[in-house]
Amino acid sequence: MATLRLRALRKSYGTAEIIKGVDLDIADREFAVFVGPSGCGKSTLLRMIAGLEEITDGDLFIDGARVNEVGPADRGLAMVFQSYALYPHMSVRDNMAFALKLAGASKAERAAKVAEASRILQLDAYLDRKPKDLSGGQRQRVAIGRAIVRHPKIFLFDEPLSNLDAALRGQMRIELARLHRDLAATMIYVTHDQVEAMTMADKIVVLQAGRIEQVGSPLELYHHPANLFVAGFIGSPRMNLLPVRVVSGDPAGVRVGLPGGGEVVVPVDSTRAAPGTGVTLGIRPEALKPGAEGALAGAVRHVERLGGLTLAHVAVTDSAVADGATVVAQIEGSAPVRVGETIRLTIDPGATHLFDGEGRALPHQSRHPLAA
Amino acid sequence: MVKQSLSRRIGIAVLGWGAAFVLFFPLLWMLLTSLKSEPEAVTPSIAFTPTLQAYGDVLARADYLAFALNSVIIAIGGTVLALALAIPAAYVMAFHPTKRTRSTLLWMLSTKMLPSVGVLVPIYLLFRTLGLLDTRIGLILVYTLMNLPIVVWMLFTFFKEVPNDILEAGRMDGARTGAEVWHLLLPLTLPGVASTGLLSLILCWNEAFWSLNLTSSAAAPLTAFIASFSSPQGLFFAKLSAASTVAVAPILVFGWLSQRQLVRGLTFGAVK
Ligand SMILES: Nc1ncnc2c1ncn2[C@@H]1O[C@H](COP(=O)(O)OP(=O)(O)O)[C@@H](O)[C@H]1O
Numbered sequence: 001m002a003t004l005r006l007r008a009l010r011k012s013y014g015t016a017e018i019i020k021g022v023d024l025d026i027a028d029r030e031f032a033v034f035v036g037p038s039g040c041g042k043s044t045l046l047r048m049i050a051g052l053e054e055i056t057d058g059d060l061f062i063d064g065a066r067v068n069e070v071g072p073a074d075r076g077l078a079m080v081f082q083s084y085a086l087y088p089h090m091s092v093r094d095n096m097a098f099a100l101k102l103a104g105a106s107k108a109e110r111a112a113k114v115a116e117a118s119r120i121l122q123l124d125a126y127l128d129r130k131p132k133d134l135s136g137g138q139r140q141r142v143a144i145g146r147a148i149v150r151h152p153k154i155f156l157f158d159e160p161l162s163n164l165d166a167a168l169r170g171q172m173r174i175e176l177a178r179l180h181r182d183l184a185a186t187m188i189y190v191t192h193d194q195v196e197a198m199t200m201a202d203k204i205v206v207l208q209a210g211r212i213e214q215v216g217s218p219l220e221l222y223h224h225p226a227n228l229f230v231a232g233f234i235g236s237p238r239m240n241l242l243p244v245r246v247v248s249g250d251p252a253g254v255r256v257g258l259p260g261g262g263e264v265v266v267p268v269d270s271t272r273a274a275p276g277t278g279v280t281l282g283i284r285p286e287a288l289k290p291g292a293e294g295a296l297a298g299a300v301r302h303v304e305r306l307g308g309l310t311l312a313h314v315a316v317t318d319s320a321v322a323d324g325a326t327v328v329a330q331i332e333g334s335a336p337v338r339v340g341e342t343i344r345l346t347i348d349p350g351a352t353h354l355f356d357g358e359g360r361a362l363p364h365q366s367r368h369p370l371a372a
Numbered sequence: 373m374v375k376q377s378l379s380r381r382i383g384i385a386v387l388g389w390g391a392a393f394v395l396f397f398p399l400l401w402m403l404l405t406s407l408k409s410e411p412e413a414v415t416p417s418i419a420f421t422p423t424l425q426a427y428g429d430v431l432a433r434a435d436y437l438a439f440a441l442n443s444v445i446i447a448i449g450g451t452v453l454a455l456a457l458a459i460p461a462a463y464v465m466a467f468h469p470t471k472r473t474r475s476t477l478l479w480m481l482s483t484k485m486l487p488s489v490g491v492l493v494p495i496y497l498l499f500r501t502l503g504l505l506d507t508r509i510g511l512i513l514v515y516t517l518m519n520l521p522i523v524v525w526m527l528f529t530f531f532k533e534v535p536n537d538i539l540e541a542g543r544m545d546g547a548r549t550g551a552e553v554w555h556l557l558l559p560l561t562l563p564g565v566a567s568t569g570l571l572s573l574i575l576c577w578n579e580a581f582w583s584l585n586l587t588s589s590a591a592a593p594l595t596a597f598i599a600s601f602s603s604p605q606g607l608f609f610a611k612l613s614a615a616s617t618v619a620v621a622p623i624l625v626f627g628w629l630s631q632r633q634l635v636r637g638l639t640f641g642a643v644k
């Protein structure tokens with residue numbers, strides 16, 4: 001059992017407030033990911049949980065007990081640092097056994113636990129090496145091994161994969177997810193990379209400027225972003241955002257006018273959208289498809305071909321704006337679009353979103369089946 | 373590296389050996405003089421028959437071993453005490469600094485700019501009141517205080533190079549401050565801590581001002597032993613040189629043996 005509860009948590013350095021009141025619950029065995037742009041306070045929040053950073057205000061509970069004044073050595077958590085922070089003067093074996101040694105574990109127990117962790121992480125061949133004689137990926141594993149041997153209440157990770165190359169990163173993502181399943185442990189993982197967040201998390205916590213923007217499962221955030229920030233941050237390529245005006249409220253949703261004269265009905269609650277109001281229309285790239293009856297039209301400015309996917313950057317024609325906005329359409333397969341040609345794009349209304357003047361999402365009329 | 377021309381390399385070698393010779397010359401001269409007879413010692417001649425007469429006289433007249441023992445105890449005591457005080461101080465300054473840390477360090481170092489003689493009278497009176505005159509403990513205390521600013525400063529710069537992450541990882545692993553310092557910080561900065569200790573030993577060994585003023589016999593170290601041969605009845609250079617030679621020999625040998633350590637600690641970072 002390991003649950004975490006944050007209540008109105010704040011952190012200031014002098015007069016600069018970095019964490020501006022965070023309320024959050026993390027359940028036992030949950031894989032929670034803090035994601036947000038660089039400098040938004042993810043590491044600070046994680047370090048406050050770890051006990052490495054003093055809590056300016058608010059309460060932190062682990063398993064129901066308030067731990068604000070408990071030091072990092074006594075919170076029973078383990079942390080994997082971005083720099084790995086291995087002990088350079090100790091062998092891999094001693095690095096992993098250090099916590100056990102401090103805790104007064106017997107030699108036999110230490111050996112058994114190190115053996116178990118090194119088997120899980122395939123480090124058996126390197127136990128007698130020093131950290132400097134290991135590759136980046138191996139160091140990463142040792143850092144994780146150091147956490148595993150302790151059977152901590154909660155694992156904390158601060159951007160642990162950001163120093164690895166892309167291939168290794170993909171592999172470690174899968175290993176970490178597997179580890180989470182096998183250990184059945186509570187984990188908190190910090191990253192600025194929304195792909196890591198989407199692929200690993202049970203629960204994503206989107207942070208911006210010291211505040212939580214939204215908490216939810218990956219698909220919840222993807223299909224029901226609470227605001228413009230989350231809509232733009234989660235999903236790659238980014239959601240297309242177009243300034244539009246409300247035409248009318250329909251039973252099926254809100255009808256908005258598109259650049260170039262077309263219209264689309266967005267299936268959201270229409271009670272808050274008076275005709276004529278300026279709103280922002282969000283369209284996922286995969287909701288745009290070439291089609292003769294398409295409601296959007298524009299010139300193809302750029303094509304990115306990934307083989308299985310084609311990303312067409314289309315400058316949509318707008319009579320009101322001289323140089324209209326650019327939208328990205330993500331088309332299955334290798335589509336025959338060419339730079340310079342004018343194409344029409346159909347919109348799948350189910351993957352559209354509407355945001356009011358303050359950037360808040362208008363609630364969808366129905367939830368996505370996988371994001372309930 | 374670009375290969376340097378031969379003449380350039382010769383030039384550098386000559387310069388290096390020249391500088392070394394100038395620095396070493398007084399020691400050489402002391403050694404030569406100590407091997408002369410008293411009449412020869414006042415002449416600059418280097419053509420003489422070496423004799424150990426002066427050494428015999430010196431060792432017969434004073435109990436060298438007693439002085440040497442005092443030197444050893446006081447130098448080690450002063451160094452151990454200085455390290456024991458400076459390690460916690462430097463740890464806090466390096467890893468838990470406040471706005472005033474920098475100025476505190478500078479202030480500590482600035483106390484080294486005061487002439488010692490300025491506080492001779494107060495210290496002397498204090499020592500007399502506390503019964504510390506001519507005691508090893510007294511001299512250990514003075515040497516500790518004398519070297520503390522430098523020792524703290526050096527340890528601070530070595531500690532500064534240890535990534536905070538590593539100590540934080542230790543804290544997460546369950547290390548309290550003591551374990552953190554003992555198992556992580558000190559092993560990581562060992563070359564630096566060792567060279568700091570060596571420097572402190574050398575400074576303690578060679579210190580003369582306080583030892584001459586605060587000791588007379590019981591706690592007198594080798595500096596006092598040397599001074600006892602610069603008698604007012606006129607100088608006996610051979611004996612003085614012999615006394616100096618036996619006084620500095622232990623620390624010279626020690627420095628020679630530990631020079632690699634000393635240079636490594638003083639030039640490279642403590643953490644590799
Ligand atoms: N010790 C500190 N003193 C002052 N400001 C700090 C300190 N540590 C972090 N900050 C500031 O707090 C903000 C959040 O930092 P951090 O939590 O590291 O961001 P993230 O991990 O999301 O990139 C940054 O603007 C950073 O400059």
Ligand SMILES: [Mg+2]
Binds near residue numbers: 042043044159
């Ligand atoms: Mg960070």
